[in-house]
Amino acid sequence: MSDECQHLVIGAQGFQGAAVARQLLAQGHPxxxxxxxxxxxxxxxxxxxxxxGDLADLDDVRRGFDGVTRASVVLPLVYDAELVMAYARNVxxxxxxxxxxxxxxxxxxxxxxxxTPYAAYETRRAAxxxxxxxxxxxVVLRPPVYLDNLFSPxxxxxxxxxGVLAYPLSADRKVAxxxxxxxxxxxxxxxxxxxxxxxxxxxxxxxxxxxAELAAAFGSALGKDVSYFPLEVDQFESGLREVIGDAAAAGxxxxxxxxxxxxxxxxxxxxxxxxxxxxxxxxxxxxxWVSVQRWDVWAAARA
Numbered sequence: 001m002s003d004e005c006q007h008l009v010i011g012a013q014g015f016q017g018a019a020v021a022r023q024l025l026a027q028g029h030p031x032x033x034x035x036x037x038x039x040x041x042x043x044x045x046x047x048x049x050x051x052x053g054d055l056a057d058l059d060d061v062r063r064g065f066d067g068v069t070r071a072s073v074v075l076p077l078v079y080d081a082e083l084v085m086a087y088a089r090n091v092x093x094x095x096x097x098x099x100x101x102x103x104x105x106x107x108x109x110x111x112x113x114x115x116t117p118y119a120a121y122e123t124r125r126a127a128x129x130x131x132x133x134x135x136x137x138x139v140v141l142r143p144p145v146y147l148d149n150l151f152s153p154x155x156x157x158x159x160x161x162x163g164v165l166a167y168p169l170s171a172d173r174k175v176a177x178x179x180x181x182x183x184x185x186x187x188x189x190x191x192x193x194x195x196x197x198x199x200x201x202x203x204x205x206x207x208x209x210x211x212a213e214l215a216a217a218f219g220s221a222l223g224k225d226v227s228y229f230p231l232e233v234d235q236f237e238s239g240l241r242e243v244i245g246d247a248a249a250a251g252x253x254x255x256x257x258x259x260x261x262x263x264x265x266x267x268x269x270x271x272x273x274x275x276x277x278x279x280x281x282x283x284x285x286x287x288x289w290v291s292v293q294r295w296d297v298w299a300a301a302r303a
């Protein structure tokens with residue numbers, strides 16, 4: 001690829017950003033990361049030139065965008081409305097000065113049709129509105145829930161050792177689960193696909209499943225019985241506090257509190273065929289994703 005096409009990945013040391021960076025590097029693109037100071041890189045984060053900075057500091061964001069032609073943006077787990085809007089405005093200003101040819105914004109969640117009382121949705125809605133109103137060549141990707149959340153210290157051991165898949169969604173909530181790898185594939189495509197500027201695209205994998213159907217898919221791939229357990233959101237939040245802190249845990253848990261309150265059955269559902277058509281990508285079935293993960297690491301973790 002030409003060195004004239006410089007890619008920026010904001011959030012490159014997080015799970016989602018790292019997946020995007022890996023995909024872009026695999027395609028031969030030059031990639032620069034942007035991350036907060038003190039951030040511990042997620043497992044699998046590739047080595048790449050990285051700007052350490054604060055999205056609230058316009059000069060830092062300008063350094064990140066210097067010479068950049070295409071940018072992938074996912075915001076940190078911050079849910080203060082004024083701060084998130086400042087992030088978005090700084091991204092707009094720096095991207096405009098750099099003259100980016102395409103910016104892809106990953107909302108990290110769906111954005112409900114109605115306004116909610118939860119900052120996890122509303123801060124991302126506000127950032128999306130600022131970006132789309134900027135006149136920049138923007139594509140917005142709205143993912144559902146990530147399969148990779150289940151390949152974690154919270155879920156992996158119980159899945160492997162006990163056959164229990166616990167998650168803070170009701171058993172009848174239908175979800176088009178998506179992998180980080182498919183998010184990265186979609187992001188890379190959205191950064192380069194011509195003629196899609198201004199698109200807001202809900203993402204979702206090819207399988208839309210209930211909790212029981214998700215457990216059955218895992219059981220089929222793992223060759224064992226797996227049952228679904230709808231975890232209480234407060235219990236989920238309590239465990240999350242130990243990992244990401246009180247404020248971020250409260251923000252993230254709002255995603256699932258609204259899921260429990262909302263009567264919208266399509267909240268975590270997307271038209272995967274439309275995604276594949278628009279971006280010219282193939283999305284991964286759940287059983288295929290499960291079958292290639294190293295689940296044995298969680299069996300070893302309990303030993």
